[in-house]
Amino acid sequence: MKSAPQPSPISSFRRCRNALTTTWSLVALACVTGCQSIPGTPTGFGEIFGRPDESVDAADEPPARENLISQVSHTTESDIEATAADKTTWETTQDQATSVMNFVTGREQVDHSKAKDLYQQGDAEFRRASGMDRQEAQDAFLGAAKLFKRAAEAAPGTAIEQDAMMMRGESLFFADRLPDAVDVYQTLQKDFPRNRHNDRVAARLFSISRYWIDVERATEDDWFTLDLFDRTKPRLDADGNAVRVLDQIRYDDPTGRLADDATMAAAAEYIRQGKFEMADEFLTDLRESFPDSEHLFLAHLMGIRCKLEVYAGPHYSALLLDEADKLVKQTRTRFPDKMRDQKYADMVARAAAEIDYLKAEKLFKRAQYRDKQKYFGAAAGYYQRILDNYPDTPFAETARERLQAVNDQPVRPAKRLSWLQNLFPDRGNNKPPLEPTYETILR
Structure with missing residues (x-):
């Protein structure tokens, strides 16, 4: 007697997969609830944004309420059904998965008709709160924010979501x-x-x-x-x-x-x-x-x-001083009308004098360092730059005195133990020996 054929692992996997897909589809269908379309045009921002706001001009008020939800307000049930019929299997599976996730996380299910209904409810609550006292209105604004949040979740990627998010932010703003x-x-x-x-x-x-x-x-x-x-x-x-x-x-x-x-x-x-x-x-x-x-x-x-x-001081880079000096010149060139005002002219002049002082200080520190090392040639160069570029700074007089004192000094100090260096010359600086010639061989 022949035994019954055993199912292959592949067929078993397919049956399990089909069963799981059917189960998730049933759960998704159970989660999604349909709503009838809401007649009429949703309420918009026309009157709401009439509240005083010093940051935005009246000319920049949002458009009239009949044009606010242009992408969704005229959508009919037949349009939604036609769109659903054109969806691929993968898109349908994604929608079902999204419905399940919304059910698990407590988010509003995707439903454009319900989104418009929730938006209208939030708009009515927002208007009601606008007429209350400040303390009483906070709870009403928070209630409107919750309705706008649900409306945004019910119509993702649409104009309703944008408007609902904006109105949710407004509700939270007025709720402090x-x-x-x-x-x-x-x-x-x-x-x-x-x-x-x-x-x-x-x-x-x-x-x-x-x-x-x-x-x-x-x-x-x-x-x-x-x-x-x-x-x-x-x-x-x-x-x-x-x-x-x-x-x-x-x-x-x-x-x-x-x-x-x-x-x-x-x-x-x-x-x-x-x-x-x-x-x-x-x-x-x-x-x-x-x-x-x-x-x-x-x-x-x-x-x-x-x-x-x-700027960190004379022991650091002078790049910031150069940039500040460039800004001073740009300010005087680009804003001649402002420079006619004595207040601004004095302000820029003080900044320019401070920059010259700091640059002269940096040169003077370098000159002193070379002076102490007895590199009088380098020190004289720094002193001369101070006299040429910054003669009105307090360092100019000292630079002039030191320049006269180092003029008769050697450019650089004598090398110590020079006789020892002569005994052991640096081979790297010696020229390579010449190739032997016939005369040198005879010698």
Whole structure:
């Protein structure tokens, strides 16, 4: 009697794989719930952004509400079904896997119709909170932020997600959850670099960073500033986080309206903290990247001061002094109208005199070092450079006296134990012997 054929390992693997696929598909279908389309156009930003905001002009207000969700608001159920029919097996499997992961992690399932519904609910809650008192409105704004978060999760990669993320950041902003609002704004800029809210996001981030800097300035003399219950600023290093936000504004939108303002604000904050080297980097970037900025003249003045502060002394390189001297000349050439103001002219003149003093000091230190070693020729060269280039510095008179004293001295000191060197000449400097000739052989 023949035994029943045993299944091959490959067929067993295929059956197990098909069973697992069917199981995951059933779980995914159980997780996904359908919603009917919501009639009408979703509520937008038209009235919401009428709130006063000094950072953005009225001419830059967002478009009318009927054009806000252009990519999704006119999508019908038949369009969604036609799109789903055109999906490949791999795309369908990915959608099922995404549904399962959303179910496990507690995220909203992908559903464009539900996303519009959630967005409208969040918009209504936001408007209701706008009419409340400041203390009462915080909870309502937080509720609106949650609805906008769910709306963004339900429509990934669409205009609804961009608008929902923007409104979620606005809700957190008005709820005084500023660090959380910064995270949402920066995520929006990262995921959608060319979104239509760039200017307003930059304005919000700029105002938040300025607020953190102002708070740090007001409390810099306090010996204890940690407040675990203050949600308006980071618990630690608020001014450092503010500078990082300003730097991110430049990175996200380098050609934006506030890019040069953020650069100058970050440089000013670093100067306040005494970090002149970091401030010099920002000021250099401002001069090179924003030649039409209204802060260009101030960037030149502050750049001169930063380079002089970073200069380490006469025993180090004079490269920073040369750069500062170059900036002084550029300032006088590029801003003749500013130089007519006696205040700025005196400021630049004092900086130029300080640069000359430091350069003369460096030459004088070198001359003294050669003078002590009795290399009078080299010392005389340094003294002469001081007299030629910096005759108005305090080192000029001493250089003139020493120059007269070393003129009659030998250029360099006599070598010690020269007789010993003659006994053992350096073979490396000797010429190779000539090849023997007929006459030398006869001798």
